[in-house]
Amino acid sequence: MMSKYQFLESYRFKNGMTVKNRIVMAPMTTMSSFHDGQVTNDEVAYYAARAGGPGMIITGVANVSESGKGFEGELSVTDDRFIPGLAKVAAAIKQDGTKAILQIFHAGRMSNSSILRGKQAVSASAIAAARAGAEVPRELTETEILTIIDEFGQATRRAIAAGFDGVELHGANTYLLQQFVSPHSNRRTDRWGGSFEKRLAFPLAVIAKVKGIIAEAAKEPFVLGYRFSPEEFETPGIRFSDTLAFVKKVKSELDYLHISLGHVWRTPMNDQSNQLPVVTSIKEAIGELPLIGVGSLETPEEVEKVLAQGVEFAALGRELIREPKWVQKVIRHDQSSIRYKISPSDFDELTIPRAMQHYLQTSFREVIHLSTDETTESNAYLKEVAPMEGYEKKL
Template sequence: MSQLFTPLTLRGTTLPNRVWMSPMCMYSAASSGASAGCPTDFHLQHLASRAAGGAGLVMVESTGVLPVGRISPWDLGLWNDAQADAFAPIVDLCHRLGAMVGIQLNHAGRKAGTWQPWAGVGTLPAQQGGWVPVAPSALAFDEQHATPRAMTAADIVSVIEGFRSAARRALEAGFDTVEIHGAHGYLLHQFCSPLTNRRADDWGGSFEGRVRLPLAVVDAVRDEVGPDVPVLYRVSATDWFAESGIEEDSWTLEQTRSFAGLLEEHGVDLIDVSTGGVSPRSRPTTVGPGYQVRFAEGIREVVGIPVSTVGIIVDADQAEGVLVEGRADAVMVARELLRDPYAPARWQAHLDGGPSRFPVQYRRALPFR
C-alpha cells in the first residue's frame, strides 16, 4: 500500500489516510440574525462531497471564535450553541461517509470584517455589516483595510476564552480534531510577527513575548479538549521578507522552528505548515507545485510530532513523493479538491489499484481512467 493511504494516529484518533482537505474559506455562512455564523446547505454538500470522495480528514474552514474575529460577516462561527447544533448533522454525515472531521478555529485580528472577496476589497463599512477590528498594534493591513484598535489586556483574555469555548463546542458538535489557525496574517500570526506586533508589554517585544498569546491559546484548547483529542496548529513558516531580500525584522523559518518546539511542548499533535499572509509588501518568491513543502520539511527536522504540508499539491505521485522522501507526514489538498471532490479516490486507484472507500452507488464509474 502507498504511504499516502496508510492510517495516521494522533492521540486517540486514527485518520484513515494522509490526504486531507485543507480548510478553505467559502464566505457562505449565514451573516445576520440568530443564525449568524451557522453553516448552510452549501456547507453540507461541500463537506460531505469531499468526505465521500475519500479525504481522510475533512477540515472545516476558518471559524470565528468571536463575532469580531470573523474574516467577514459571512464566515462560520462557533461562539454560541446554535452554531454547534447546526454543525452536528454535517459532522455526522461526514462520519457516515467514512471521513474524520476537523475544524479550524480562528480570530482574524486586523484582517477581520471584510467583504466577500468576489464583492469587494478591504474592510466592510459599518453600515453594511462591518466593524472596527482589533489587533496587537494599531497598524492597518493596507489602505483598503481599517486601522485596528490595539488590544487591551481584557481583549486578550477574551480571545483566549473564545478559543477555549469554541473548542468545547467543537467537541459537542462531534468534531474529531481541532486546529488553531496561527497563520496567514490572522491574529495569532500578527502577535508572532514583529511586522505587526509593536507592543511594549508582556505580549510583545521579544520572541518569548510575541509567542505568549499563541501558546496561551494552545494551553486553553488543550485543557478544554482533554488528553485524547488531537490539537493541530497551522503556522505561516515565513513572512517571505527574508526570502525576498527585504531587510526588515519579520517572522522567519528559524523563528518558526523555535516556535514549533514550544508548540510540541505545549501539547500540539501536528503542525500544519503554510506561509505568508501578514503583509501585502511581500509575496512568495516562487509559486508552483509543492512550493511550500520545503518549509514543512524544515520544521519536521526539529520536532518529534507529525507535520503536514500544503501548496499546489495536485496529483498522486507528487503527494506520495512528499511522504516517501520524509518531507511531511500528511498533505493538505485545497484547489484540487475544489476541482474534483473525488481526487483522493482517484489517487488511491492510481497508487494502489483501487479506492478503499467509494460510495457503492458510484462504483459503476470504476476503474478510474
C-alpha cells in the same frame, strides 16, 4: 484491491485517534455561511460530496469572537446556537471513517469596519496590515486578550459538542495568532509583546486553554492542530529562523502542525541562499510530531513524493474542489478519470456553493485550472506568495 501508495496507509496519533489514510482536505474558504455565521445546506452538501475519501477534512475557518470575523459568508462558533448547524457539517464529513476537524480563528486586523458592521478591527497593536485598503486596528486591552483566549476554549467545547474529532488553530495567513507573534503587528511593551518570547505568550496561552478544554470535555480522542505561515514579507516581520524557534517551542503541546504554503516545495523567500524546502526544514525541527504538507499537490505521484520526505500527511485543496472522489479513484486504480481541470458548467454538479463559484472564477481563476481557460502552470506559487497566504500577489 488497494493501491501501493504510502499515503493510503493509516496513521495513529499519540492520543490514540487513528486516521484511515494520510490525505487531508485542506481548509478552504467557501464564503457560503449565512450573514450571522450559521451553516447553510450548501456547505453541508459541499463537505458531504468530498467526504469518505480523505483521512481528515479540515473545514474553512470559524470565528471564535464577534470581533474576529474576517470576511462575509464565514462560519461562526461564537455561541451555543451554532452547535446544531456545525453538527450537520461534522456528520456530513464523517462518512466512511473520515475525521472532521474544525478550523477556528480570530481575524484580528485582517478584517475591517464594514465586515464588523461599523466596529473597528482589533489586533495586538494599532498597526495597519501592509496591504491596499487596510484599516488601522485598535490595540486589544489586557481584559480583551484574556476574553479571546477563553473564547478559543469555548469554541473548542462547542466543536466537541458538535461531534468534531479535533480543532485546528489558524495561526497562519496573517490572522490574530500570527499577529501576536509578528514584530510588525505586535509593538506591545507589556507581557504580550516586546521580545520574541513575549510575542509567543498569546498563542501559547490559547494552546494551553484549548488543551484544558479538551481534557475536560472530550470523551473520545480529540486532536489539536496548529496551522502556521513560515515567514512574513514585511520589515520587521517573522523570518524563517523565528518560525523554526516557534515550532520547536510548541511541538510538545500539539497533535500536529500544518504549514500554509501555496506550493509544498517552496524555499524560504526572504533568504535566497537557503534552497532547502521549507517543509523539509520544519520536519527536521519538529521530529516525530506529525506534519501536514500542502500546496499545489494534484497527482498521486506528487503526493507520494511528499510522504517520501518523511512528512506524515499531504493536504489537497484545489484538487479536491475539482475532483471530490480523488482518493476513491486512486483506491480503485481509476486514476485516469481524475479531473485535473474543471468546467464552470460542472460547478453545480460538484456541489460547489454559488458564492465559492464566484471566488474560484475571480481570485483563484489563475490556478483552479478552468477547462475554458488556457492551462495554468501548476508551479505558479513555487517562487511567489499565494493569495490564500494573506498577502498581495506581488510584494
